[in-house]
Amino acid sequence: MSRASIALRRVLVGVPISDPKIPVYSNVTGFRHTTSQQLTELFCNQLQMSVRWQSLIENMVSEHGPGLQFQEVGPSRQISAMIQQIDRAHRGRTAATDPGSRAPAGNK
8 A cells, every 4th residue: 555545544534424425436446335434445545546437437327327417517628528438428418617607618
């Protein structure tokens, strides 16, 4: 385990983390996780493991169906573009919003 992971684990021991009320997918595993204990472990592992972005998006679409909509918050549309590359069925169903502006950046 890396120094950063060990340091983060020490900090998280004192932080109350509740079980999630909404689906939380890990970019470490690509799967949904439902307990605070799982999430705490994944937060630490995330610092030293590869990102499983494609698996994460594929699993979200598989579990929630083709009607799933993604909302990207921020000035860029990079995440929306990656989602559309992974799952072409989501072309036109991703939206990017720049919180610094008053209007959505629009669908891509």
